[in-house]
Amino acid sequence: MPPIQAKVEGRGNGIKTAIPNLSEVARALGRPPSYLIKYFGFELGAQTSINESTDRYLVNGVHDQPKLQDSLDGFINKFVLCGSCKNPETVIIITKDGNLIRDCKACGQRTSIDPRSKLATYIEKNPPESAKGSGKKKKSATASANVVGGGMSISDIASGNKKTTEPKEDEGENSDDDALTRKINAEASALPTAQPIDDDDWAVDVSEEAVRKRALELEALNLENGGDSAFDQFGEWLLEFGEDKDELPNDVEIYKKALELEIHEDVNTVQVLAQTLFDEEIVQQIAQHKGLLTKIITTPKHEKAFLGGLERFLGKDKPELLSQISKILLQVYENDIVDEETIKDWGSKVSKKYVSKEISKKVKKAAKPFIEWLNQADEESSDEESD
Ligand SMILES: [Zn+2]
Known part of the structure; x- marks a missing residue:
């Protein structure tokens, strides 16, 4: 050692x-x-x-x-x-x-x-x-x-060993699986790089495959240039204020910092924010940062990056907050930070872009009630329209 x-x-x-x-x-x-x-x-x-x-x-x-x-x-x-x-x-x-x-x-x-x-x-x-x-x-x-x-x-x-002990989807053990999980599983297995991803594939070895996957993981925070990118600087700067997110600078200061680093328009900035602005109080904090988030999140691509960052934050950094995901998504939706369609789209697909497939599945499963609620609200309003 x-x-x-x-x-x-x-x-x-x-x-x-x-x-x-x-x-x-x-x-x-x-x-x-x-x-x-x-x-x-x-x-x-x-x-x-x-x-x-x-x-x-x-x-x-x-x-x-x-x-x-x-x-x-x-x-x-x-x-x-x-x-x-x-x-x-x-x-x-x-x-x-x-x-x-x-x-x-x-x-x-x-x-x-x-x-x-x-x-x-x-x-x-x-x-x-x-x-x-x-x-x-x-x-x-x-x-x-x-x-x-x-x-x-x-x-x-x-992730502090926060793996689930759920059986894997390929093993035919999910007798209690619901429609969404089946859909998610079906879509996940149809992903282009569909070789099964087991967390053990990330084991600390230097095989080409492992190195490639670790690189992918780092890319999620844009660290491919060795951790010195403007995004890293931005992330580190935000983390320097400590664990208590109440001590973060205000939104204007944060925006100014992004501006100074010339990353205020970049989608990666959104992802860094999703992973650094929040703690256990995330449900309240989303509304508190509405100004900054709506200023920086300007396109569907930005919206996806924000949800991806949240997926990483909730799935990897703070899995204990996953149980609050409906409340969190409701805040994201009600504060017009991410468009309804983008949330629905995100919720129905397992993606390895930001986290491992296992974690993505776990997050999407937790988000299911909220996505269903969104879909239902839609159906109801279209029913009304057709009357
Ligand atoms: Zn012993």
Whole structure:
């Protein structure tokens, strides 16, 4: 495992410590990066910010490398190493009674994790894939597996292991599938690049295929030029205000920044905004940013980019907010940010443009009631017209 890196950035109240290789360290430990950065936050009593799309992990305030390394050692002791043989080849599982356990692949012992730590509470709410019972077991991510380059996929790590345990569509197990899901599945399988996308395809290896897919993933935030594009600068600038979105500059300031970077008309800017403007308060925040969004979203292409950015934000960054997707889309619709037809079109298609097919499917499924409502409202009004 590489030593943790620390880079102090900014000054004054905005001073913070970036950890450039956090995801690399987390991967070597077989744990999602979110666990590690949250742990630092709890241990150091500081706010943290996570952006998996840009691979940016920040802890507010100044924390030198030895302090972070110390904290990392604590994390490894409590959440990685087997309590019995001290081997790192463990996965975290959650027992039926809700206890966190380190399940050791080396000696077979199961040792408990102190439930009183704040990170334990966080893990319970954001369980790793290995903690979920599933009929068909996926490859478990263990430290050794990751060292040799197999095991946990980048998208797993990035999404904090929020994979669904739903059966795959090809397996004929979706007896309770509804019409929309069937339609989505049918359309998804008809996509031009229709080879089945399993999240494991993202495993950390250097095969041509994997490299190509990771490049695709990065492209979604336009990082193909190595992370120095104006969009990255814009995204990073927005993220610098920390996790609390109340502290973001006002819409005029944000627009000015886009203008300064000369990206105020670009569709990618819209996507960056969809992934950086919101947090748990997204339902309220959409209306709050109506001015900026309607100013910048000017064509159907922009509208699609906004929905794509939301898909990524909800599907990958904040899957816990997926349950609110109807309310979110209603705000997008009622504030005239995206046209009804674009929303309907988006809702009826699974696309790999912004997220993996699996995630896109999950998002579209969650959006289904709202799309149906839109369609229904349409039918009703056309009924009235024909009377
Ligand atoms: Zn052991």
